[in-house]
Amino acid sequence: MIGAGRENMSITRQCQLLSISRSRLYYKKKGESALNLILMRVIDEQFLITPYYGSRQMARHLRRMGYCVSRKRMRRLMRLMGIKAIYQAPRTSTPHPEHVKYPYLLNGLDIQRSNQVWCTDITYIPIKRGFLYLVAVMDWYSRKVLSWRISNTLDVDFCVEALMEAITHYGKPLIFNTDQGSQFTSFPFTNALKDHDIKISMDGKGRWMDNVFIERLWRSLKYECVYLHHFECGKEAKYLIGKWIDHYNMNRPHSTFDGQTPHEVYVNRNTLNGSTHPDIPLAA
Secondary structure: OOOOOOOOOOOHHHHOOOOOOOOOOOOOOOOOHHHHHHHHHHHHHHHHHHOOOHHHHHHHHHHOOOOOOHHHHHHHHHHHHHOOOOOOOOOOOOOOOOOOOOOOOOOOOOOOOOOOOEEEEEEEEEEEEEEEEEEEEEEEOOOOEEEEEEEOOOOOOHHHHHHHHHHHOOOOOOOEOOOOOOOHHHHHHHHHHHOOOOEEEOOOOOHHHHHHHHHHHHHHHHHHHHHHHHHOOOOHHHHHHHHHHHHHOOOOOOOOOOOOOOHHHHOOOEEEOOOOOOOOOOOO
16 A cells, blocks of 8 residues: 555655554564574473463463563463463453353263264464464364364464364264354354354363363374474474374274274264264265
């Protein structure tokens, strides 16, 4: 909109007409410093061990490790990573009226087959010069990862893309469970579920156990892949994470299922009494 090639109007005048400062015009957003990237990796590793650490306790932990950090910095970095301490906090604020919350539908529910309940979550992925976000859609019963996407922002688009890919390849679940993150309470995401007549379930605030299986997936992924490879770039992260997820689905025995893989459990539970259940398509 603003350009130096306008003959009759200077850059200063163009900025005045648009009510913006010249400094804003030339400003270029800087990435996180090398130290902050190191701190974010340490925070991520520690959060897997102590998910109840808030910014104050995390700052104390890092200071004990020799880093000179403040709680303010911890709060900003944890917010940037999408990390929140898990604890039962008092209700001190009222949600925005347009920020719709849905009840948790899985209490006491007997989950006996694939595509009965799906769940999703987002996690932070460190790379050499920055970080990415990973979203995955998982079948609750079999623990199979049905789809996933990587993004450099926390916009809702990559979450909707992962959801639609899972529906395209595997049909639809009866219930879809998420946390109360802004991506999953947004209109694009909830409307996509409603358009397919999928019941929406949301975890209680701060209750990580409500979505425990995908939290365990993140732990396995990070210890078995992310922390071992120290990704150089997004392309390498996408390739190696995809390779690990394929291995997890197809070849990695799951202790819960007597050594069967998530894919084997998903396919076996898609066939009920010798015939295919109408609501549950066979996996490709």
